[in-house]
Amino acid sequence: MAPRVKDGEVVLAFSGKWVSWTHTIVAYAAFLSALVVGVSLHYRKIVQNEHWGYPEEWFPSVSATIGDRYPERSFFMVFIAITSGPRFVLVGLWYLLTARPNSTLPKFVAFTGLFRTLTCGGWTYVTSTDDHDWHDIFMISYLVATLPWTIGCLALSPENAKAVKYRKYLASAFFGTLVPLVYYFIQHKVHKVAGAYTKYAFFEWALILFDVAFDAVTALDFETFELVVKDVKGASKGNNKIIADAVIEKQKENQVGQVFAHKFAWSEAIDAAADVYNGFVFWSILTSLGVVVWSTDFPLWHMGISGYEILIMTTISPFLLGVKSVRSMVVKNLRLCHLLSSFGLLAYLVENPVLRLFVVGFAVWMSCLSWAATWYAEAGHPVNLESRISAWTIGLLASSVVKFACRTSNPIWPISHSTNGGLNGLGFIVAVLSVLRSTRRGPLGAGDLTAQGRMEGSSVLAGMGIGGIFFGLHSLLSDSSTMILWVWEGYPVRGPIAAPHGALTIAAMGAGLLFGIFNEDLARGWTTYGIGCIGAALLTTRSNWTGYYGALIMAVYLMAVATPLITSAARKNPATTFGFGLLVYNFMTLFHVWVVAYAFVPGGPLVRERTDWVMISNMLLIGCGVFTSLAPNQAAQRRRFGASPNSRKQRPYYMYVLGVLELFAVAIAYLRFPTYDYVPYHKDDKILTAGIWTIHFSLDNDMWSSEYRMRDVIKELEIDVIGLLESDLQRIIMGNRDTTQFLAEDLGMYVDYGPGPNKHTWGAALLSKFPIVNSTHHLLPSPVGELAPAIEATLDVYGEMIDVFVFHSGQEEDPEDRRLQSEYLSKLMGATPRPAILLSYLVTKPLEGNYNTYVSETSGMHDIDPSDWDRWCEYILYKGLKRTGYARVSRSTITDTEIQVGKFVIGEPVPEAEKARNKLITEEEVPEGRRFPKMFYGEGVRGHFYHVFDEPRYYA
Structure with missing residues (x-):
């Protein structure tokens, strides 16, 4: 045993456990002293929240307790400042205890511990009142860093059974508490349930207790230290094995256990990041193709087949790999091929929509060819093949994370530019650098295209599997909110919402990716396939949380099965597996468009509204891939060419990138x-300003994404409630977008997306400054033409319940549909005893035909201005409200339809006689708060101005 100390050399010596105990006691003192003082001095104030107070809420949250009130804030800040000293020492001792040669995990955990300590000081000393943004940044950083700190400490725990047990219990309790914490927060914030915030507060305090207690367990480990400082038992000298080492020695073939067993190298990390970025660029280019085809094609201009659709066939370029000379040339020049595909990111510089489409089409052609050739060339080298597939699938996840951050838009799409959130130039520069980095070493199989070890099985079936997996990933996982909107049924909220639950979709994608990499045989198996089919059925047939559970299963399964299916396909004829596979993918893409666009395409009525057929077909295609990947002798070949120790040197870096992306999604x-x-x-004036606008899929007349321009004009018109029509963008042809998320968050509005993308409509949405108490989605009678969506919502407007209907009727070519729809909606509006507003697209002339069904005794509705003869599509109707103003505003070049806006005052008597109700007055007779903005008079602003009447109309 090493000598303890020499006499007279140490002034003070004490056990390392007292560092942990000091940290624990002072940290608890900080929170508990603030709680005691706050409850004693300001009890009713700190239990009060924005919705409820005492007695409904009777226990304060952590943030309310340690917030801005004196003196509890001072108690907290003094003790938390004292805590920082032992905290830094605790992190340092933990590193000394766990450090070992050739391992980066202890360094990473130590850095995370220091980072958490600094960010704790950040949100402690910068309150939300001081600077809300920085308070949130520090708080988010602290919470995000808690995950790697906890997992890292578990992985590095010394062989101390008692400490390991306590850490597992406390970590499980901490992360388990997050579920009810989020649940009760949503109950409070979204549903405004009395008492929910008190329950939330208990779980929030529990998190504090568990968090501090987790670090208190180090007292059991630090007994090995005596602060001189010397290690009296030799634990820091590497003599004692930690649990992670023992596991690796015992299970040398355990792939998961060896992920972090190698020395960290920045060059490898940069390689992995470059590979993933190349995958991100592939998915960005591929997902943009449908948008530019759609915007150049039907229905925006041609309303039918125009011929530009042929460019979706640019994905079948891997058919060229069937020609030996072409295959050899492509494989030997992969760097050039990938660089050429990256030039698709410069398509935004081409202003002509048709030419822009051709640039994107060329980029997709080169992208598909490049990636298929890359997989094929690496087929005989499982380590490199796994890395390329990982980069491609993590690239999809990165695309979803970026869209999650940008509220479903991708900043490097060709419909983006500098004024609408685009980062195209930066994206292109990084893409070029990434290609140069990741292709500096050519594929090991470039010189031998016979690719030894080709697997048995049918290339055709493998190609069908590739088509299925490409389509599944693209249609369901290229945006984190797509499947959430499939299961959305309106208010009150009974299921997931795009934010924050999009992070759950991304987490499921990450879990599926790890599953497919670390347990490839199970991922490709029939049992897992069956579970995937159950997920598909739940997603297709159920709504709210039940449907979303199916969505999460689908996210896990699709990401998991991608690795084995692509691995199998890469070892067969590439022209068939990838060329034919992407042809099948194109067929599925058209199939999935035809179910809603049946009125505009030949043969469309045959597949009208058959999303279930699309899902069944997709799962059958994936099943074909699973079947051929399980062909005889393939298991032996997988073992022969399976993961080698070298693969474990590459895997961790892709896992690091994946972890960073997942943490980013949480933030x-x-x-x-x-x-x-x-x-x-x-x-103060109790004014409700309502509007209706047909936004034509958020693409302006020059084919740029239009949500920024839409936001500006809605804000400047001071619209409180607006119905948006032709707003469903959650399909491949529209880029799987959702403009309502951007508008709602930027404008500060509640949003109801309306009937989801699996309901086969062109979309209707409602944005409201007033709380949406309840909403119901309707699909109106449409025996021949397109489905007509409607939203029936009850809003809490200054304490009064008011119904708002948003409706898009069928097209002009189907008069019987429109007649049935007018009768249905008239009865629906007439059934409500509350005041009501209709924001609609009616396809009728004023005072003629179906107009007299909408405006009738049955509905009880009045036209906002019966004298406005120059209307065909958009109408605002109302009842039980005093209307004070009406205006028509030019759309500029945003879409093909104007904005109609009406003003209503709440709480004033409603004129009964029609003459009194429609009496016009001058603007000078109208109080200032009831007037329309002056900026839209004359030439207006940015092409928006009052037109038809040349000025708003006001009514007595």
Whole structure:
């Protein structure tokens, strides 16, 4: 045993456990002293929240307790400052205890511990009142760092059974507490349930207790230290094995256990990041193709087949790999091929939409060819093949994370530019650098295209599997909110919402990816396939949380099965597996468009509204891939060419990138959580300004993404409630977007997306400054033409319940549909005893035909201005409200339809006689708070101006 100390050399010596005990006692003192003082001095104030106070809420949250009130804030800050000293020492001792040669995990955990300590000081000393943004940044950083700190400490725990047991219990309790914590927060914030915040507060305090207690367990480990400082038992000298080492020695073939067993190298990490970015660029280019085809094609201009659709066939370029000379040339020049595909990111520089489409089409052609050739060339080298597939699948996840951050838009799409959130130039520069980095070493199989070890099985079936997996990943996982909107059924909220629950979809994608890499045989198996089919059935047939559970299963399964299916396909004829596979993918893409676009395409009525057929077909295609990947002798070949120790040197870096992306998604979810503190524009005047706008899929007349321009004009018109039509963008042809997320968050509004993308409509959405108490989605009678969506919502407007209907009727070519729809909606509006507003697209002339069904005794509705003869599509109707103003505003080049806006005052008597109700007055007779903005008079602003009447109309 090493000598303890020499006499007279040490002034003070004490056990390392007292560092942990000091940290624990002072940290608890900080929170508990603030709680005692706060309850004693300001009890009713600190239990009060934005919705409820005492007695409904009777226990304060952590943030309310340690917030801005004196003196409890001072108690907290003094003790938490004292805590920082032992905290830094605790992190340092933990590193000394766990450090070992050739391992980066202890360094990473130590850095995380220091980072958490600094960010704790950040959110402690910068309150939300001082600087809300920085307070949130520090808080999010602290919470995000808690995950790697906890997992890292578990992985590095010394062989101390008691300490390991306590850590597992406390970590499980901490992360388990997050579930009810989020649940009760949503109950409070979204549903405004009395008492929910008190329950949330208990779980929030539990998190504090568990968090501090987790670090207190180090007292059991630090007994090995005597602060001189010397290690009296030799634990820090590497003599004692930690649990992670013992596991690796005992299970040398355990792939998961060896992920972090190698020395960290920045060059390898940069390689992995470059590979993943190349995958991100592939998915960005591929997902943009449908948008530019759609915007150049039907229905925006041609309303039918125009011929530009042929460019979706640019994905079948891998057919060229069937020609030996072409295959050899492509494989030997992969760097050039990938660089050429990256030039698709410069398509935004081409202003002509048709030419822009051709640039994107060429980029997709080269992208598909490049990636298929890359997989084929690495087929005989499982380590490199796994890395390329990992990069491609993590690239999809990165695309979803970026869209989650940008509220479903991709900043490097060709419909983006500098004024609408685009980062195209930066994206292109990074893409070029990434290609140069990741292709500096050519594929090991470039010189031998016979690719030894080719697997048995049918290339055709493998190609069908590739088509299925490409389509499944693209249609369901290229945006984190797509499947959430499949199961959305309106208010009150009974299921997931895009933010924060998009992070759950991304987490499921990451879990599926790890499953497919670390247990490939199970991922490709029939049992897992069966579970995937159950997920598909739940997603297709159920709504709310039940349907979303199916969505999460699908996310896990699709990401998991991608690795074995692509691995199998890469070892067969590439022209068939990837060329034919992407042809099948194109067929599925058209199939999935035809179910809603049946009115505009030949043969469309045959597959009208058959999303279930699409899902069944997709799962059968994936099943074909699973079947051929399980062909005889393939298991032996997989073992022969399976993962080698070298693969374990590459895997960790892709896992690091994946971990960073997942943590980023968690931070985004926190930042995007709805605040629900929205305020109408003229609260003091009790004015409700309502509008209707057909936004034509958020693409302007020059084919740029239009959500920024839409936001600006809606804000400047001071619209409190607006119905948006032709707003469903959650399909491949529209880029799997959702403009309502961007508008709602930027404008501070509640949002109801309306009937989801699996309901086969062109979309209807409602944005409101007022709380949406309840909403119901309707699909109106449509025996021949397109389905007509409607939203029936009850809003809490200044304490009065008002119904708002948003409706898009069928097209002009189907008069019987429109007649049936008018009768249905008229009865629906007539059934409500509350005041009501209809924001609609009716396809009728004023005072003629179906107009007299909408405006009738049955509905009880009045036209906002019966004298406005120059209407065909958009109408605002109302009942039980005093209308004070009406305006028509030019759309500029945003879409093909104007904005119609009406003003209503709440709480004043409603004129009964029609003459009195429609009496016009001058603007000078109208109080200032009831007037329309002056900026739209004359030439207006950015092409928006009052037109038809040349000015708003006001009524007595």
